[in-house]
Amino acid sequence: MEQHPNEPAPRRMVCEACGTAFDCGLGGHCWCAAESFRLPIPVGGSTEDCLCPACLRAKAHASAAQR
Numbered sequence: 001m002e003q004h005p006n007e008p009a010p011r012r013m014v015c016e017a018c019g020t021a022f023d024c025g026l027g028g029h030c031w032c033a034a035e036s037f038r039l040p041i042p043v044g045g046s047t048e049d050c051l052c053p054a055c056l057r058a059k060a061h062a063s064a065a066q067r
Contacts, residue, residue: 007025007029008026010023010024010025010030011023011024011025011026012024013049013050013052015050015051015052015055016049016050017051017052017055017059018052018054018055020052020054020055022050022052022053024050026050031053032050032053032056035056035057035060037057037060
């Protein structure tokens with residue numbers, strides 16, 4: 001994916017759930033924007049951060065199954 005001059009560079013992240021490294025393009029084009037589901041954004045004093053694609057999908061499927 002080509003980066004536009006005004007977009008921030010992707011951040012190298014480590015998934016808080018499994019420890020897998022991945023790139024986060026928040027503020028630009030990120031892989032998570034193409035996902036068909038959304039999870040609530042943590043609020044308040046939460047220390048949660050981004051999840052890797054596999055963990056985000058697993059958490060979304062688990063959340064959907066609980067409904």
